[in-house]
Amino acid sequence: MQSIRDLKPNFGPPPQSMAAGPDAYMQGNIRLTLEDPDLWKSFHDLGTEMIITKPGRRMFPHCKINLAGLIPCAKYILLVDMVPVDGFRYKWNKEKWEVAGKAEPQPPCRTYLHPDSPAPGSHWMKQSVSFLKLKLTNNTLDQHGHIILHSMHRYHPRFHIVQADDLFSVRWSVFQTFTFPETSFTAVTAYQNTSITKLKIDHNPFAKGFREEGTNKKGVQTRVQPAWRNEPRYFCRSAYEAYDGEEGDMPKRKEAEGIKQEHYSPGPQSGSTSPPGADHRDVYNTEQLVPAPASYQPQRVHDFGKPPSPPQRGQQPQRVRTQQLRVPSPRRRHGARPRRLKAPHTRAPPGPPGLPRVLNMSMAHQAGKPGVIGHHLYSPYGPEQPLGQWSNPGPTQYPPPHHLTADYTTPAVHHGYHHGNVAEWSQYPLFSYSCW
DNA sequence: TCTACTACCACGTTTGAAACGG
């Protein structure tokens, strides 16, 4: 059913203090499923691209998850960050992505905190959790708390669930981390793959103006069909399939259901042209406990089987209105067309003044040195209230992804337990909390 | 010349205060 390959080298028995606790058991039952997996897969098959801009750009598709198995009355914090898929920089050449060299040093790592956090498990489970407001930027000096990425690099989002009563106790809490392989993407400043552009136009409501039907005046040739749900895919070939090398014959999932047996090869292991080419709706699940420095310590393996009730296609998710505030800005563009003038609304921001809630964590750790990390929390509940500190955000290089593994029978890759207060539970920056 | 990036544009959607009606 499931196997764990290539997780972490230093697996060992979990500390009993952690393994035996009721929380540990309950946390092990947490299930996380990705909403709109077919849409994600559609993009993934082509090689998802996400636009990054200086002012910040939303993701599309955006991250939306369903949670189950939380303790209803316990409070949780949800976080998302982006980690490089591999250590390469890419370029688009002749209709396919090619490795263009070594990855640039990583910018300060930031983590997006879901605006509802902290909230009880019942809150997270009663409806899908959307990270719609998450924005990506290539501005390393960004002051808005957006997640900073490098263009032409590949990333994938990680979801972190932390049982904690408040933001300040995160460092003492247990993290559980999940990823969805089909959410990996290439950060770009302009779309390279025209098929991706078409797909975005077709499915993103904000891009309706570029569809052929309607009032599109730009002559963009796109499919007219509005929805991806009820039609066969007009695209067929993954851009990643264009990669030569070991993954060229990577098995593709035959259909949306059924047991998958493809092998997910992490980038570094599959040569220089590393992008994962297969879709991976179902994944293995492992957990790990409080890490010893620089090592994962998987505790046990869960076999969750199929997700309990995967989101139904076409199901209109309940509209979620978060407390996310709008960052007041004078006018977005210089030459925007004039608006009709009337008594101008004095729109109060829907939330207290401030900024998107983003944790900024920069790793100071170097090989063999537990890092003292800085992180910056932007909270909508107060203007620029850093709950942490910046500290020495020197450029760091992400490690190769260890977590992308083989057989999948559960919705998400579950990376397991780790404590937020341990600086080097892994090489990833997120958990380099030192203080809040 | 090529590639990556930016600024601007014109479109559409979202949002919430104001207006309105019961």
Added chain:
DNA sequence: ACCGTTTCAAACGTGGTAGTAG
């Protein structure tokens, strides 16, 4: 006065495109 619905415009999100830098 209260509550629910509708209206409407500012704010925002989107991809295209031209221009620029290296």
